[in-house]
Amino acid sequence: MTAASEEKLFALWRELSDISSASAVLEWDQETYMPSKGQEGRGRSLSTLAGIRHRLLTSPDLVDALSACEGIAEPDSELGAQCREARRSVDRASRVPEKLAKALAEATSQGLACWQKARAESDFSLFEESLSRIIELRREQAEAIDSNRSAYDVLMDEFEPGATEAALAPVFENLCEQLSPLILEASESRPVDESPAMGDFPVAEQKAFGLFVAEKMGFDLEAGRLDATTHPFCSGFHPNDVRITWRHMDQDFRSALYGIMHEAGHGLYEQGLPAKWHGTPIGGAVSLGIHESQSRLWENLVGRSHAFWKWALPHFTKYFPAKDGLTVDQLWPALHTARPSLIRVEADEATYNLHIAIRFDIERRLFAGDIAVADLPEAWDSAYEKFLGIRAETAAEGVLQDIHWSMGAFGYFPTYSLGNLIACQLFDAAENEMDDLESMIAAGEFAPLRAWLGEKVHSHGARWSASELVQKATGQPLTAGPFLAYIRNITSQAYGLENPSSSSGSRR
Amino acid sequence: MTAASEEKLFALWRELSDISSASAVLEWDQETYMPSKGQEGRGRSLSTLAGIRHRLLTSPDLVDALSACEGIAEPDSELGAQCREARRSVDRASRVPEKLAKALAEATSQGLACWQKARAESDFSLFEESLSRIIELRREQAEAIDSNRSAYDVLMDEFEPGATEAALAPVFENLCEQLSPLILEASESRPVDESPAMGDFPVAEQKAFGLFVAEKMGFDLEAGRLDATTHPFCSGFHPNDVRITWRHMDQDFRSALYGIMHEAGHGLYEQGLPAKWHGTPIGGAVSLGIHESQSRLWENLVGRSHAFWKWALPHFTKYFPAKDGLTVDQLWPALHTARPSLIRVEADEATYNLHIAIRFDIERRLFAGDIAVADLPEAWDSAYEKFLGIRAETAAEGVLQDIHWSMGAFGYFPTYSLGNLIACQLFDAAENEMDDLESMIAAGEFAPLRAWLGEKVHSHGARWSASELVQKATGQPLTAGPFLAYIRNITSQAYGLENPSSSSGSRR
Structure with a gap:
């Protein structure tokens, strides 16, 4: 029976x-x-x-x-x-x-x-x-x-089983308090020179370099593919059939490379899901926040690091010989801007979560009945002014920019920020547990990191809840500490801030 | 109610x-x-x-x-x-x-x-x-x-609703009787010079030229696509989403061009199915034989004709400048070989139906219990010797060459021949009804022919049976006459036979 x-x-x-x-x-x-x-x-x-x-x-x-x-x-x-x-x-x-x-x-x-x-x-x-x-x-x-x-x-x-307003509200409040002054400080200092990331990048070479990096990360092209699309995404039909997609800009390699690393991070999660559970209730990813942590970890913590470029730059200049002679130190700041902007999908690492915090706050107030639909444009613009110091001149650049609400996807945005926080928390844990992760990355050895993520995250499917998974993998409950320390560190380096606003120490 | x-x-x-x-x-x-x-x-x-x-x-x-x-x-x-x-x-x-x-x-x-x-x-x-x-x-x-x-x-x-052994057996018998001597006569005369069809044909240009022709035929690329595959096919998901596929040879343009014209012929049928009936029992193609008639008509009766090349050659040489100076008369025989060969999928127009006749005969005898499975190799080789004058040296080139039986697809092969016969019968009817079809083709005007096929075939879905459709479209029941006349005509021209074996007159 x-x-x-x-x-x-x-x-x-x-x-x-x-x-x-x-x-x-x-x-x-x-x-x-x-x-x-x-x-x-x-x-x-x-x-x-x-x-x-x-x-x-x-x-x-x-x-x-x-x-x-x-x-x-x-x-x-x-x-x-x-x-x-x-x-x-x-x-x-x-x-x-x-x-x-x-x-x-x-x-x-x-x-x-x-x-x-x-x-x-x-x-x-x-x-x-x-x-x-x-x-x-x-x-x-x-x-x-x-x-x-x-x-x-x-x-x-x-989207994020187990997530609650009560748990997330203080997290976002803390993020805003910490990030806003840092970003304003950066934006008042000298701008970062982005020219090292710009130039002529032929599409075929961009694809080839992206695939080279994705394969190095461990993305299995016999169990997956890369195709062009308008709004990139990753879709796993089965652990052995995972499709990632990309788009590119002709004059800026960052869009394509970091898009591909991002989707390949998602792709590694899908390919790493346990085959034994495929087709069962716990056979899929546990939550969107955990999924996003995998993409952000590879895109940002690996792909924008000094160590990564120490390994990648000689390959990069083989694909793009016009960049011959470029140094990691010249390129690195262009990967770490902190520039308040109106459009979320174009935001950098430092400012991205403020966009999410604004949407989280507005969505909650909408559903609590504290804000009327008619008042949305004004609520939106005030929040941008308060946290990012800028105001949209048109509704298209403001309250109308995202597709999500029109599809009824309320409660989806917070998973993006959760992903950013969990990525840093996981990366810190990996650094603590593994012998010299930085040197491995600098040598182009990504297999140990992928294996660690496989063991701690991918292989568990939805066996544990997202919060249990974070606890088991990092030994701690979800915390914004590692993320804030990381952003503070890179932003102060990129902008030459001597005393970045700080409320806690950072290893990096 | x-x-x-x-x-x-x-x-x-x-x-x-x-x-x-x-x-x-x-x-x-x-x-x-x-x-x-x-x-x-x-x-x-x-x-x-x-x-x-x-x-x-x-x-x-x-x-x-x-x-x-x-x-x-x-x-x-x-x-x-x-x-x-x-x-x-x-x-x-x-x-x-x-x-x-x-x-x-x-x-x-x-x-x-x-x-x-x-x-x-x-x-x-x-x-x-x-x-x-x-x-x-x-x-x-x-x-x-x-x-x-x-x-x-x-x-x-x-595969072919309404088809019966009783109706098809005499058709195939007649085909064998008429074609065998003609092919043997051709094979004993001087071989055709195929060099005009050979050379270096870069894959990108082959695809571009194939797409150019498919679009000229009327294949709508906003309601369909062309992609590469190993064994080309056409699949219609909806009249507004029809996928055709192709493969190519580097040194012979015929494989790709005629493959694309073939699949685009199928594709025009799928795109021409009546939208009002989509998703109803009669909304799809009526039979595989009728489907094949559409592909063969464009591939052979249009694509290999003098008239087509009169229009196509200047475009062809733009894509393949090394062929500059080639004339239609030089190229035409290379499109009309009649060469007995062992492999069906590589057979030319003249010999193709003999391959089918052999399979039809063997399949019938198998299911009637007149031939044992163990005797298949010998039955196969004898039939090839009798009708094509050649014998396979290995089972892989003989009885094992086709995938169909392993998939249980018995009764499928005859539809290929029906398609060839119906194609000629339809093309004859179109020529009779339309003012100077040949001149239109020579001017690259394919829309009237496509419209005629749309009106007579595509737009009826499965409203009529295949035999009713043939009768309505051509005013006659299915007959091999036009096909035999056509093959006799082109083979005698290509091989310079003065008195081709003939049992009936031919308009062409």
């Missing part, structure tokens, strides 16, 4: 996983190769697959098998973790009435169109009504899923 | 179509971009989608809706055609017991592996047992689907 319930649960989950994997292939194709007129047909296929997935996820067969497994699973056991993850998905799917799910799908589809128009015309009023409707429906959805928690906590749970 | 049944049937069929479309995307990706290690995961996704499709196709809901529609459909009405096509799929799916379907899937999966090994070692005995099992199961399947018809007729019905 027991074994039969487990077998049934896993067989049904296998189908769910196969359908999700098929949908992911269709979405990847949509962003890479699909001809422009293919959109309508693709939308239908994806919607049918989503419908079938929902039917299977809420089927009495599956729910019964899950309940039976829950009845026998020991706390903290592997089966217990399987039940925890399965229950989360089943409840989120089954508690939302079909009518509400359809209304949400319609509202966000319409929302996307309204946002696009509003952004093109830089007129928030064109988006206002649609956004209000989306927020109303998302609030209703959160209430249906769990009326005992705040709507925003329930929404965040979709 | 009536309207409700129709609505239900079409809503359920829409889901089937969306799932088929998703599977097609996964298969396309598998043949173009999937990394090598992705096979296992992809196999699982495809198998789950096939399982879900089977469940939906045999669900009581769908069967009830179909029966209700059948009860009210007027004969020869559009709804009648919808019911006919739906019934064919439902019956084929529901009459085969699940146990048999699984056994077939296993046997063909094993068959593929055995065939690959046998072919690599050129040892038929390694494939014999597996092939026997596949034939036994396919016979059982045919019996389950319709015990009143010959097994081979039931199997052909999967």
Whole structure:
């Protein structure tokens, strides 16, 4: 009976996983190769697959098998973790009435169109009504899923299971307090010379160099690929089939290289997920924050370091001979600007989290009812002025810049910052545990770091919650300390600040 | 009640179509971009989608809706055609017991592996047992689907609805009788000079020229794409998303150009399918024979004609300047060889159908029990000797050359020949109906021909049976006359035969 319930649960989950994997292939194709007129047909296929997935996820067969497994699973056991993850998905799917799910799908589809128009015309009023409707429906959805928690906590749970406003609010407050003065100080000092990162970089060489680095990181091109797209992403259909994507700028190599290192970091996580659990509830990544930590670690802590460039520069100049003679010291500051800017996706390491803090604060207040949709533009601009010292001149550069809200993705933004913090915390732990990580990186030996991440993060799938995983991997709960120390250190170096605002010591 | 049944049937069929479309995307990706290690995961996704499709196709809901529609459909009405096509799929799916379907899937999966090994070692005995099992199961399947018809007729019905041994046997007999002596006569005369088609053809230029021609044919690249693969094919996910594929040889432009024109011919059919019927039972192509007629018409009757090259040659020499000075008369014979060869996929227009005739004859005798699996190699070699005058020295070049039997695809080969015959019959009809088709082609004006094919073939989906479609489009039932006249004509011209064996006159 027991074994039969487990077998049934896993067989049904296998189908769910196969359908999700098929949908992911269709979405990847949509962003890479699909001809422009293919959109309508693709939308239908994806919607049918989503419908079938929902039917299977809420089927009495599956729910019964899950309940039976829950009845026998020991706390903290592997089966217990399987039940925890399965229950989360089943409840989120089954508690939302079909009518509400359809209304949400319609509202966000319409929302996307309204946002696009509003952004093109830089007129928030064109988006206002649609956004209000989306927020109303998302609030209703959160209430249906769990009326005992705040709507925003329930929404965040979709992307970052276990994350709460109560835990995150002080983290973001601390980030803002620490980062704002540092950035303002940097912006008042001499600007960084970015010319070493600029020049003519032919696309074929940029791709070849990016692939060279990705393979060195350990990204397996027999179990993955790299393709061009407009908005880069990583999608794993299976640990043995992981697609990363890129875009490039002709005159600045940073966009392509760091984009590829970022996605390859995600890709290593997907390729490192345990094959034994593939297709089971705990077979995937544990959270978006943990996922982002993997991409940010490789992109920033490895890819922008002195050590990395000590190894990479001779290769770089082989691909780009015009840069012959460039030194690491000349290039390094151009990788560590701290420049307040209006557009999040173009922000540097130092300022990025302030963009996220602003969205987190606004989203919470929206869902708590403390701010009206009509007041969003003003709330947005004031926050940018307060924390970054600049104000958007148009709504398109301000409140309308991100696609997320039009898709109903509230509670998604915080995962970006969590990723930045966890990346630093993990990197510190790796440095502490491994013999001379810096020398290994300077020698182009990335396998030990990848293996460490594999052991501490990738191989656990969703066996532990994100916070348990951070605790186990680093010996500490989530903390912003390593991140703040890192930013303070690089910013003061890049801008030659003698006494960077500091509230704690830093090893680096 | 009536309207409700129709609505239900079409809503359920829409889901089937969306799932088929998703599977097609996964298969396309598998043949173009999937990394090598992705096979296992992809196999699982495809198998789950096939399982879900089977469940939906045999669900009581769908069967009830179909029966209700059948009860009210007027004969020869559009709804009648919808019911006919739906019934064919439902019956084929529901009459085969699940146990048999699984056994077939296993046997063909094993068959593929055995065939690959046998072919690599050129040892038929390694494939014999597996092939026997596949034939036994396919016979059982045919019996389950319709015990009143010959097994081979039931199997052909999967690819070419309505095709029968009784109708096809005399057609193939006639083809062999007419073609064999002609080919032997050609092979005894002076060989054709193929050097005009050979030389250095850079891959990028081959692709660019192929795309240029495909677009001129009317293939819409906003509703389709061209990608590289090992075994070229065309796959339509939707009339607005059609993928064609190609491969090339460095030293011979014919492989790539005619491959692309062939697949673009298929592609025009897929893009021309009626959008109003997309996702309904009659929304797809009517048969593989009709599909192949579209590819062969563009590849051979257009692409190898004097008229085409009169237009194409100046463009061709722009892409390949080394061919500057080449004349149509010099090139034309190299496009019309009639050379007996052992490998079907490399055969020319004149000899191709003899390869098919041999397989048709062997397949029929196998399923009638007139030939044992162990006797296949000898039966194969004798047939090649009789009709083409050559004998394979190894099993890999003979009976083991094709993948089809290992996949259980018996009854598939005849559709290739049907395509060749129908192509000529359609082209003759087009010439009769249109004002000076030849001059239009010589001027690079392909739109009128494409429009004619659209009106006569593409736009009807599976509204009419293949034989009805041929009758309506050409005013005649299927006939080999135009094909034989065409082959006789071009072969005698290319080889300078004064009195080509002939049993009927020819316009060309």
